[in-house]
Amino acid sequence: MLxxxxxxxxxxxxxxPHMLSxxxxxxxxxxxxxxxxxxxxxxxxxxxxxxxxxxxIVFLQVLSGGATSLVAVASVGIINSRHLxxxxxxxxYLERLSFIKKLFISYLVxxxxxxxxxxxxxxxxxxxxxxxxxxxxxxxxxxxxxxxxLSGIVLGSFVPEELGLKFAIPLTFIAIVVQDxxxxxxxxxxxxxxxxxxxxxxxxxxxYIIISPLIALFVAALLSRLKx
Amino acid sequence: MTLxxxxxxxxxxxxxxxxxxxxxxRDMLGDxxxxxxxxxPSAVFPAIIFPGIFINDFGTFIEMNDPKIFGALVAxxxxxxxxNIIATISAGLVSYWFLIFxxxx
Numbered sequence: 001m002l003x004x005x006x007x008x009x010x011x012x013x014x015x016x017p018h019m020l021s022x023x024x025x026x027x028x029x030x031x032x033x034x035x036x037x038x039x040x041x042x043x044x045x046x047x048x049x050x051x052x053x054x055x056x057i058v059f060l061q062v063l064s065g066g067a068t069s070l071v072a073v074a075s076v077g078i079i080n081s082r083h084l085x086x087x088x089x090x091x092x093y094l095e096r097l098s099f100i101k102k103l104f105i106s107y108l109v110x111x112x113x114x115x116x117x118x119x120x121x122x123x124x125x126x127x128x129x130x131x132x133x134x135x136x137x138x139x140x141x142x143x144x145x146x147x148x149x150l151s152g153i154v155l156g157s158f159v160p161e162e163l164g165l166k167f168a169i170p171l172t173f174i175a176i177v178v179q180d181x182x183x184x185x186x187x188x189x190x191x192x193x194x195x196x197x198x199x200x201x202x203x204x205x206x207x208y209i210i211i212s213p214l215i216a217l218f219v220a221a222l223l224s225r226l227k228x
Numbered sequence: 229m230t231l232x233x234x235x236x237x238x239x240x241x242x243x244x245x246x247x248x249x250x251x252x253x254r255d256m257l258g259d260x261x262x263x264x265x266x267x268x269p270s271a272v273f274p275a276i277i278f279p280g281i282f283i284n285d286f287g288t289f290i291e292m293n294d295p296k297i298f299g300a301l302v303a304x305x306x307x308x309x310x311x312n313i314i315a316t317i318s319a320g321l322v323s324y325w326f327l328i329f330x331x332x333x
Contacts, residue, residue: 017312017313017314017317018313020313020314020317020318021317038230039230042230042231042234045231045234046234046237046238049234049235049237049238050234050237050238050241051238051241052241054276055237055241059233059234059237063230063233069229069230069232069233069236072233072237073233073236073237073240076237076240076241077237077240077241077244080240080241080244080245081244082244082272082275083241083244083245083248084244084247084248085248085265085268085271085272086245086248086268086272087244087245087246087247087248087249087252088248088252088257088265088268089265089268090248090249091248091249091252091253091254091257092254092257092262094249095253095254099250102246102249102250103246103250105249106242106245106246106249106250107242107245107246109245109249111273111276114269115269115273118268118269162328163325164324164325164328165321166280167280167281167296167299167320167321167324168317168320168321169276169280170276170277170278170280170281170300171299171300171303171316171317171320171321172313172317173273173274173276173277173280174277174300174303174304174307174316174320175303175307175313175316175317176269176273176313177269177270177273177274177277178303178304178307178308178316179307179308179311180269180270181304181308185267186267186270189267189270189271190270190271190273190274191274192271193270193271193272193273193274193275193278194274194275194277194278195278196275197274197275197278197279198278198279198282198283198289201279201283201287202287208275208279209275209276212274212275213268213271213272213275216267216270216271216272216274217264217267217268217271220264220267220270220271221260221264224260224263224264224267
C-alpha cells in the first residue's frame with residue numbers, strides 16, 4: 001500500500017513530462033492576452049479563476065473580436081464541458097471521499113492530469129488514498145500554469161513565434177493516446193472523434209470540442225455492444 | 229465588466245469539473261455506461277489533436293504537405309515504440325523544426 005506522500009509524488013512525476021508542452025503554451029497564453037490589449041491583472045486572474053488552458057485564449061479572442069461577454073462566457077463553458085466526461089470517469093475512484101474533499105479536488109481536474117491519473121487508477125484500484133495521485137497531477141499543473149502564464153504576461157512572448165510551439169499541444173495528447181492505437185476499437189473511436197472535430201470545426205461557440213467526443217462515444221457504445 | 233465575465237466563466241468551468249465528481253455515485257452508473265466511459269480518453273483527445281494539426285491559426289485547412297502532418301506522424305511512431313512522453317513531444321517538434329528551418333527555408 002502506497003502512502004499519501006508516495007501517491008502525491010507519483011502523480012507529480014506522471015504529469016511532469018507534459019510540462020514540456022504546457023509551459024511554452026502557458027507563456028503564449030499570457031503573452032497573447034497582453035498583446036490583445038487586456039489589463040495584465042485580468043489576464044492573470046483568468047489563470048487562477050478559470051484555470052483552463054485554451055479556453056482562456058478563446059475567451060480573450062472572442063472579446064477582442066467585438067463579441068459580447070455572454071458569448072465569451074458561453075464559449076468557455078462549452079469548451080470546458082468536456083470535464084463532465086472526465087468527472088464521470090473519475091467519480092468511480094473518488095466516491096469514498098467526503099463531499100467537501102470532492103469540491104476541492106474538482107478544481108484541480110485538467111486534461112493531462114485526468115489522463116495520467118485515470119491510467120494510474122485503472123492499474124491500482126485497490127490503493128486507499130488514490131485521490132492523492134490526482135492532487136499530485138493537479139497541483140503540478142496548477143503551479144506550472146500560474147508561473148508560465150505569469151511569465152508570459154510579464155516578459156511578453158519571449159518564446160519566438162517562428163518555433164510554432166503551439167504544435168506541442170497536439171503532440172502532448174498524441175503521447176497520451178498513442179498506446180491505445182494497439183486496440184482496433186479505440187482506433188475507430190479516435191478516428192471518429194478526429195474526423196468529426198474537423199467536420200464540425202466551424203460550429204458555433206467552438207462546440208466541436210464536445211460534439212465530436214459525444215459522436216465518438218456513441219460509436220464506442222455500439223462497439224462495446226458488438227464485443228459481447 | 230471583463231472581470232465579471234471572467235468570474236462567470238470561472239464558475240461555469242468549475243461546475244463542469246465538479247458536477248460529475250460530486251453528484252454522481254457508483255450506483256447511478258450501470259455497467260454499460262462504465263464500459264463506454266472507458267473510451268473517454270480516446271473519444272475526447274483527438275478533438276484537440278486533429279484541429280491542432282490540420283487547421284491553422286486562421287481556421288482553414290492546411291495543405292497536405294504541411295510540416296505539421298510529418299511532425300505528428302513522427303510523434304506517433306516514436307511514441308508508439310518508446311512509450312515515453314518527452315521523446316514523443318521532442319521527436320514531433322524536432323522533425324517539424326527540421327522541415328520548416330532546414331528543408332523548406
